[in-house]
Amino acid sequence: MPRLTDQGLQKISDLAQHYGVSADAVMTLLQALLNSKGMMAQFDHRELGGAGQWMPGGMTMVGDMFNHGLKAKVDGLCSELSQILALQPFVSFPAGFQSQSQRQGGGQQEGGHDVLDTGSVSLFVPETPGRASGEWWPAELGFPNGTGAQNQVRYAYFNQKRRLAVELNGHVTVYDTLDHQISGVSQRQGRGGSLTLTSQHGTVIVSTLPVASVDGVQTKAPEPPVAPASEPYRPDSAQETDLFAKIERLAELHKKGILTSEEFAAKKAELLSRL
Template sequence: MSNLTANGRNTIEEIARRYGLSSGAVEHMARAVSNGGGTMAQFNVPELGGSGQWMAGGMTMVGDMFNSGLQNTVSNLCGELSNAMASTLFFEQPKTTMGGGSWPEWLGQPAASGGQNQARYAYFPQARRLAFDHGNGGALVLLDTGDHQISGFSQQQSGLSDPFGGVSVSSQFGQFALSSFPVVDQNSQGEPTMSAPPAQTGNPDFSPEPTNMPFDTQGQDTASNQAPAQPPQNTDDILGTIARLAQLRDAGALSEEEFATKKSELLARL
């Protein structure tokens, strides 16, 4: 039984009509984008040339490697699905998430959720709140997300002083640590007061790779990027991208020549 929401199904059908694809093909792509945290997708759709991969702000690979028209179609389709998921819940989510326990009902339906070790967290766009449960029996922490449209979670290295274990989020404003959002009272249901985005962490034009948190009913991420990430600019981002490209090469998704070409392009930015 499909767990597509009514809004998700309507959006998929509308996109399918515009792209001249079947609804099943677009739903497959939506799940692939969802499972990739909104920033990447691995798919196998006959209507789109079979197996392929998409990376936001990066390369799009299709079965017909030299078919630039098909590459553009896949890139545009994945980008549109990623953007749509930032404001539309495509797949039904359970009321409980990793480790069990429900969220306060007034928060509404989470658009993204995930967990690390005992901790669990979820983003509620209608309430404009992010809930964080450390999983140690302590009080639930609510964060004011203000005007942010959060598209996914990731984890970075952090010091012991970070109460959220290095968890960060992506939004239309960039990449932000949870510790940069203001904490609000658990029963605060009024309008958020934050009018400006908090301090960014890292390069706002590049979102770290999601920590294996797909957008499905397993209590993990359910949103996508508000906009495709831009190519990496600083040294750490470039080296990280090269490492991921090497993994794609080792997996057979990239030829040695393609890897060398992209590597040279990235190194030229240093």
């Protein structure tokens, strides 16, 4: 999914509040509509009755088939989202879809819910000029070694750069993969579950990796720990003080040539052995 603008995130929040569902449920329907170019929405979310399907014109199926209130909620959400998507300049939809969606004027009712005024909403951040469509990760990372998507999460792995880009709800977080050679990515059970990596070190939770950037903004590298200044050795007793004094005198004798190197080393070792 293209990255959402601040205005787009606010619209998702407004729709969630208006229909009494979470933002994640709204994002699920938005992604489903994008996947089908607005022709339909196949989704699976517990707040929306599990697996279901929506098509323009009033065809709505939910897991709880006799829950007409839930059907109306799904129909209202999908109708409003499709209307917003049809007005986005960066989303390609079939001819005639826009006029079909625009017939749902603000102020009408859709399945028992008042339709929010969609107005002119800039939902997605425009693609960077010169980049291929669908390249949602930061341009400086180049071409990924592998990509994938699970539920509402997308990821791209860059082996040479030692980076893993993860997109969730329109926000892109780039992680430093350190020395991990990634061979697989999986998501823990449950919607919004954390991603895990498979590497030569075993299973690694992505959230434990250092964050390199968020939405293109570099994070400050942690300051390296400052090693405490080493303190000079202080003898703990008069005996030790006397031994070190003797070693210093031996060093002077060695320097003057009175003691050979072998004699100095032997005497020094003998004194140190008494510590």
